[in-house]
């Protein structure tokens with residue numbers, strides 16, 4: 082903890098330490114990770130962020146990003162130094178107005194040593210001035226920054242922030258955001274929340290975005306490029322802002338035909354999950370070549386590939402369902418990924434039913450029947466899949482199957498009360514799979530430990546529940562998937578980075 086005085090061979094240092102006040106001697110460095118067993122160095126120890134103010138400038142021609150991040154935080158221990166997660170080049174750091182020493186360390190740590198140690202439970206303001214070419218920076222051998230023909234994009238999970246702002250990069254430390262980005266006139270900058278204002282000066286246009294509800298770092302997004310922006314308001318009163326790259330080629334029509342239904346889908350999901358948790362909704366489709374989509378808060382990221390086969394409202398349902406399951410209620414640790422993906426996938430099953438393309442039960446029967454007992458699919462436990470299988474298809478498909486098993490066990494009434502109650506219970510907070518089980522037991526009045534263990538944690542194919550066994554025998558097991566299947570599966574490009 083803090084007794085560095087007794088480190089071996091530190092006699093001279095010990096003498097020195099005796100000369101400085103006891104309060105300073107008891108300060109220790111903040112941990113380089115927040116304590117997530119899946120990703121030991123993600124996030125940091127010793128402080129809690131409440132607000133990120135990012136003032137940036139980006140040049141698409143060269144992929145140069147420069148800016149100043151002002152971070153409002155509170156210490157949670159006495160600190161001699163602390164870390165931020167970041168990869169770009171830092172030129173100055175200030176803590177509470179005074180310049181501070183800094184050094185990079187490990188894969189993505191920026192270690193900051195303030196002039197004076199920081200006392201526990203005090204507010205701090207950290208200013209970091211930086212610049213760099215994000216596409217040239219990597220950690221663990223990869224980059225998630227997407228350079229496009231006319232700009233650049235930060236949108237990935239679980240890591241995206243390191244390439245554009247210094248942060249406490251873990252979903253358990255959520256904060257509000259002001260993101261202000263200057264880009265050359267004629268180019269647009271898209272981020273989360275509401276567009277407060279724009280202004281043009283000397284050939285640069287500045288976009289000022291505000292996210293006024295707590296947001297996890299991986300849900301913060303930045304997209305620069307040439308976009309067409311559309312706005313409307315849903316019947317239920319939610320303001321919608323979408324953006325489409327002007328360079329989507331053949332996918333442009335299908336992208337719009339899908340993403341322009343955001344308002345309608347938000348209202349439809351509200352019927353299951355309760356009021357939409359944020360002041361704005363929408364999505365953007367940049368000219369990237371990657372395959373996945375992401376539930377970036379209030380402004381989902383869609384790959385043009387999602388629309389290559391024609392319109393796909395199913396992927397829109399998935400990313401919008403995450404606004405309740407994942408964004409407002411965020412996971413406590415990355416092992417809890419099922420409370421995001423199991424429910425976003427299940428929302429697609431409900432949408433399939435709504436569209437008359439197969440019921441949730443038919444989709445569950447298909448998942449169950451199409452993976453025989455020996456299939457490695459069943460070795461991935463959605464309730465604790467491990468860091469390498471965090472986005473395995475089993476987290477989604479077996480994850481949604483577990484939701485259907487729960488529905489069958491507790492009955493429709495308790496199930497839909499649970500689906501709506503959960504986002505209210507933990508609104509704007511964090512929760513775990515264990516928290517979900519406890520809440521499900523409370524709402525249904527049934528013990529559910531065995532059901533959760535069987536469907537989420539055992540590395541084996543569960544036996545067909547008695548009530549369903551008849552329809553799951555060889556003779557009557559489905560031989561073809563429901564009509565919605567292809568589009569539901571096209572949602573993920575879950576194995577690729």
Ligand code: ARG
Pocket residue numbers: 237238239373374375376399400422472573574575576577578
């Ligand atoms: N949460 C995203 C989704 O289900 C998955 C992102 C996976 N990440 C990746 N790099 N493929 O929509």
Ligand code: ZN
Pocket residue numbers: 376399403421422425
């Ligand atoms: Zn998802």
